[in-house]
Amino acid sequence: MQRMILSKKNQITFLSGILIAIGLFGHFVLHNSLVFNTAFITASILGLAPIAIQSYQALKVKVVSIDVLVTIAVIGAFLIQNFEESAIVTFLFLFGAYLEQRTLNQTRSAIKELVEMAPESAFIQTETGEFEEVDVDEVDEGDILLVRTGAKVPVDGTVLTGEAYINEASITGESLPVTKVVGSEVFAGSILENGTIQIRADKVGEDTTFGKIIELVEEAQDSKSEAERFIDHFSKYYTPAVLILAIVVWLFSRDIELAITILVLGCPGALVIGVPVSNVAGIGNGARNGVLLKGSEVINDFSNVDTIVFDKTGTLTVGNPEVAETAFYGNNTDEALRYLANVERESDHPLAKAVLANIGTFKTVPVENTDVIKGGGIIAQVNGQRVSVGNVALMKKEQVKLDEKARKDIEEFEKNGNSLVLTAVDGELKVLMGIRDQVRPGVKKDLQKLKNLGVKNLVVLSGDNQGTVDLVAKELGLSEAHGHMLPEDKSAHIAKLQKEGQIVAFVGDGVNDSPSLALADIGIAMGSGTDVAIETSDVVLMNSDFSRLPHALGLTKVTARNMKQNILIAVGVVLILLASLLFSEWMNMSIGMLVHEASILVVIFNGMRLLKYRLKEDKYEMKTSIKEMDVAK
Known part of the structure; x- marks a missing residue:
C-alpha cells in the first residue's frame, strides 16, 4: 500500500491542486462552505498520505526529516480546523518535490546522454570473411569489426583499412570531426560521420575509454563533498532543533498556529538540496567538455589550487x-x-x-x-x-x-x-x-588563462637536461624549471611546495608520474596517458587536450562559488521567514511554504546554470586576436 501511494505521488499532487481550485471556486464564487470544506479536507488527507509515509520511513531509521516537520504541521493545522492552510501546505510541498526531482534529473542529463550514446551492436567479421551484426557484449579483443557512415564505433580499436571522419565529442568534448586513417586509434561511442573503416578491437566493454568515462562520472555524481557531508550532519540536528523550538513556543505562547508555522518555515529543504545540485551540474558540464572530475571533493580542492606543477614530455610538449x-x-x-x-x-x-x-x-x-x-x-x-x-x-x-x-x-x-x-x-x-x-600548440595561451584564474606559480619538472627544460620554461613563461628530476625527486619537490603552504596540482601522463599524481593535492592526468596515471589522478583531461585544463579550473571555481551562493540563499530565506513571522503580521503557514518551495527552485536553477558554463575569452586572447588581425592587414 505504501509503495503504491508513493508511486502515485505526482498524480496525488495533481489531484490535490484540482481539489484546492474547486474549494476556492466554492468559497469565492458559489459562497458554499460545504464545497469549500469538503474539497480542502479531501485535499489535506490526500496530500498528507505520501508525506506521512515518508515521515514514518525516516523515523524508522531514527531520522527526523523535513517530511516529519511538515506532517506534524499539517496534522496540527487540520486539528485546529485550518483546512485551507493544511491543504495548501501539502500541495506546495508535493509540487515543490515534483519540480525539484524534475530539475535535478536535468542536471544529471550528462550521464544520461552518455549512457544513451553507448553502442549496442557491432558488425563482426566471421570465419568466412563476411560481417554479421552481433550484440556489442559479444565482441572480444582482437576481433575485426566493420564501421559504416553514421554508425557508432563499438569498441576502442585501431583502423586496419579505410579512411573516415569521426566525431569524438563523447570522448573529448570537441565537436569538430577528426580524420582517421590506417593505424589511427578510434574510441567506443564516437560517431563515424563519413567513410567506411575496418578496425581491430583493442579494448571492449567497461575497459573502453567510453566505458571508463561513464563509470567515473557515475561514481563522481554519487560521491559527497565535505560541504555535503557537513550539511547532512547539520540537518540531523537542525531538524529536531526546529521541532523543539516549535514545542517551546507553544508551551510559552499557547499559540498552536504559531508553533505549526515555525515547523513549516524552519524546513531546511533548500539547504539540503543546494550543494548536491551544484556538484552534479558541475560534474555533468565537465563530462560534456572532455573533463572528468572524480568526485565532489575534487571540486572544492581544485578550486583552491594556487600552484600547478607540470611534467614536460607529453604534457607541455607533444x-x-x-x-x-x-x-x-x-x-x-x-x-x-x-x-x-x-x-x-x-x-x-x-x-x-x-x-x-x-x-x-x-x-x-x-x-x-x-x-x-x-x-x-x-x-x-x-x-x-x-x-x-x-x-x-x-x-x-x-x-x-x-x-x-x-x-x-x-x-x-x-x-x-x-x-x-x-x-x-x-x-x-x-x-x-x-x-x-x-611544445603543444596553444599551451602558452592556456597557461595565461590559468594565471588569469588565480594560479600564482607554474612549475615544470622533467628528467631532461636543465638547458632543454629552461628553454621550454622561458618560451612558456613558467615560474620555475627543474631538470634531471627522477620520479622520487618530483615527489620530493611537490612535498616541499606543500610544506610551504601551497595547494598543488600536478599534471602528468606516465607511469613515472603516478607517485606525484597521488601525492599532489590534485592529480591531473592526460587522457592518452597510462592506465596507472589515469587511475591515480583526481582529474582526467580526455584525449590529452591541454586546452581543457583552464576550463576545468574555471568550472571548479564557479561550482564552488555556486555552492556558497546556494547555502547563503537557503539560510537567508529561513532567517527572513522566521523574522517575518516574529516581527510582522502578514506571514502565515501558506505564504511561508510558498516562499520555502520557491527557495528550493531558486537554488536548483542557480545550480543548473553550471551546465552551460564556458570559460570566457580573456584579455590575453583578445589582445592576441587583435595583433593577429593587425598582422593580417
Missing part, C-alpha cells in the same frame, strides 16, 4: 621528438641521407624514429657490421663505406673533424634545446640534425 633543425656539409647530401636512414632503421631509439620520419621514403641499401655504441650511437658499413651516426662524443671517438662552421652549428643547436644526431661518412661530417620535443 611527447614525440621531431627534427627541428638540419645542417648539411660537403657534397653528396642525398647519398648521406640515404645511408643515415638505412642505419637508423636498425635502431628502435626515439631519436632514430624522429630521423626516419623526417627523411621519409628512401632507397634501401644493405647495412653490414652494425655496432651499437652504448650512450653514443651506431657504426655500420654501407656500400663499403663506414657510416657513423650519433652524438658529438661518438664523432670524437671516430676522429671526425669538426670545422668552425660545424662547431658553431652544434653550439647553436644545443642552445635551442636540441638533442644532436651527427652523421659522418668515412670520417667526414655530412649531416647535423637537431631533434627536440615540440
Whole structure:
C-alpha cells in the first residue's frame, strides 16, 4: 500500500491542486462552505498520505526529516480546523518535490546522454570473411569489426583499412570531426560521420575509454563533498532543533498556529538540496567538455589550487621528438641521407624514429657490421663505406673533424634545446640534425588563462637536461624549471611546495608520474596517458587536450562559488521567514511554504546554470586576436 501511494505521488499532487481550485471556486464564487470544506479536507488527507509515509520511513531509521516537520504541521493545522492552510501546505510541498526531482534529473542529463550514446551492436567479421551484426557484449579483443557512415564505433580499436571522419565529442568534448586513417586509434561511442573503416578491437566493454568515462562520472555524481557531508550532519540536528523550538513556543505562547508555522518555515529543504545540485551540474558540464572530475571533493580542492606543477614530455610538449633543425656539409647530401636512414632503421631509439620520419621514403641499401655504441650511437658499413651516426662524443671517438662552421652549428643547436644526431661518412661530417620535443600548440595561451584564474606559480619538472627544460620554461613563461628530476625527486619537490603552504596540482601522463599524481593535492592526468596515471589522478583531461585544463579550473571555481551562493540563499530565506513571522503580521503557514518551495527552485536553477558554463575569452586572447588581425592587414 505504501509503495503504491508513493508511486502515485505526482498524480496525488495533481489531484490535490484540482481539489484546492474547486474549494476556492466554492468559497469565492458559489459562497458554499460545504464545497469549500469538503474539497480542502479531501485535499489535506490526500496530500498528507505520501508525506506521512515518508515521515514514518525516516523515523524508522531514527531520522527526523523535513517530511516529519511538515506532517506534524499539517496534522496540527487540520486539528485546529485550518483546512485551507493544511491543504495548501501539502500541495506546495508535493509540487515543490515534483519540480525539484524534475530539475535535478536535468542536471544529471550528462550521464544520461552518455549512457544513451553507448553502442549496442557491432558488425563482426566471421570465419568466412563476411560481417554479421552481433550484440556489442559479444565482441572480444582482437576481433575485426566493420564501421559504416553514421554508425557508432563499438569498441576502442585501431583502423586496419579505410579512411573516415569521426566525431569524438563523447570522448573529448570537441565537436569538430577528426580524420582517421590506417593505424589511427578510434574510441567506443564516437560517431563515424563519413567513410567506411575496418578496425581491430583493442579494448571492449567497461575497459573502453567510453566505458571508463561513464563509470567515473557515475561514481563522481554519487560521491559527497565535505560541504555535503557537513550539511547532512547539520540537518540531523537542525531538524529536531526546529521541532523543539516549535514545542517551546507553544508551551510559552499557547499559540498552536504559531508553533505549526515555525515547523513549516524552519524546513531546511533548500539547504539540503543546494550543494548536491551544484556538484552534479558541475560534474555533468565537465563530462560534456572532455573533463572528468572524480568526485565532489575534487571540486572544492581544485578550486583552491594556487600552484600547478607540470611534467614536460607529453604534457607541455607533444611527447614525440621531431627534427627541428638540419645542417648539411660537403657534397653528396642525398647519398648521406640515404645511408643515415638505412642505419637508423636498425635502431628502435626515439631519436632514430624522429630521423626516419623526417627523411621519409628512401632507397634501401644493405647495412653490414652494425655496432651499437652504448650512450653514443651506431657504426655500420654501407656500400663499403663506414657510416657513423650519433652524438658529438661518438664523432670524437671516430676522429671526425669538426670545422668552425660545424662547431658553431652544434653550439647553436644545443642552445635551442636540441638533442644532436651527427652523421659522418668515412670520417667526414655530412649531416647535423637537431631533434627536440615540440611544445603543444596553444599551451602558452592556456597557461595565461590559468594565471588569469588565480594560479600564482607554474612549475615544470622533467628528467631532461636543465638547458632543454629552461628553454621550454622561458618560451612558456613558467615560474620555475627543474631538470634531471627522477620520479622520487618530483615527489620530493611537490612535498616541499606543500610544506610551504601551497595547494598543488600536478599534471602528468606516465607511469613515472603516478607517485606525484597521488601525492599532489590534485592529480591531473592526460587522457592518452597510462592506465596507472589515469587511475591515480583526481582529474582526467580526455584525449590529452591541454586546452581543457583552464576550463576545468574555471568550472571548479564557479561550482564552488555556486555552492556558497546556494547555502547563503537557503539560510537567508529561513532567517527572513522566521523574522517575518516574529516581527510582522502578514506571514502565515501558506505564504511561508510558498516562499520555502520557491527557495528550493531558486537554488536548483542557480545550480543548473553550471551546465552551460564556458570559460570566457580573456584579455590575453583578445589582445592576441587583435595583433593577429593587425598582422593580417
